[in-house]
Amino acid sequence: MKTLIIFYSYTGKTRELAQTLATKESADIIELKDQKRPSTIGAYVVGSLSAMRQKQAKLQPFQADFSAYEKIIIAMPLWAGFPAPAFNNIIPALPSGKQIEIIITSGSGNSGDTQKRVQTMLSEKSCTLVGFRDVTHISRS
Ligand SMILES: Cc1cc2nc3c(=O)[nH]c(=O)nc-3n(C[C@H](O)[C@H](O)[C@H](O)COP(=O)(O)O)c2cc1C
Known part of the structure; x- marks a missing residue:
């Protein structure tokens, strides 16, 4: 089965997870990158608001043949409580009818509402959520 992992990471945790999974599943991998990396305050204030409003991030152009x-x-x-804004850049590019798995990394692992939100966002493209995992970051320090 041909698998694509597409991800965004601000502080590196999701990147580490995505890369490990891509190796394990022999998957292709695409990283969505900011045009300009937001400052910490920018991420928490502007970024969080964009995530809540389901607005897109300013990303470097990416190409993915999802089909x-x-x-x-x-x-x-x-x-x-929402997927980072880069998620909203992916949704319009998805072909309708696709089955999608979501992996969320979070500080709390408390993403019951997130799953519902993601399901709604995907259903707007007639895509189906076939797997959802919230991976809480465990600090190694
Ligand atoms: C702007 C911002 C908002 C965040 N909001 C939440 C949140 O609402 N709930 C939570 O559990 N973790 C939150 N976190 C923590 C991240 O989701 C968590 O550390 C994640 O694993 C980071 O992934 P990354 O290293 O790939 O960027 C937030 C982090 C940032 C930078």
Whole structure:
């Protein structure tokens, strides 16, 4: 099965997870990158608001032929209870009818509402949420 993992990471945790998973699943991997990395305050204030309002991030252009994959995994950090704004850049690019798996990384692991929100956002593209995981970051310090 051809698998694509597409992810965004601000502080590196989601990147680490996505890269490990891509190796394990022999998946193709695409990282969504900011045009300009937001400052910490920018991420918490502007970024969180954008996430809550489901607004897109200013990203470097990316290309993904989603239709070429049988399995698509989107990995995103949780920002203010929503997937980080880069998630909203992916949704319009998804072909309708796709089955999508979501991996959220978060500080709390408390994403019951997030799953419902993501499901709603995907259903607008007639996509189906076939897997949802919230991976709480465990500090190694
Ligand atoms: C702007 C911002 C907002 C966040 N909001 C939440 C939140 O609402 N709930 C939570 O559990 N963690 C929150 N976090 C923590 C991140 O979701 C968590 O550390 C995540 O694993 C970071 O992934 P990354 O290193 O790939 O960016 C937030 C982090 C940032 C930077």
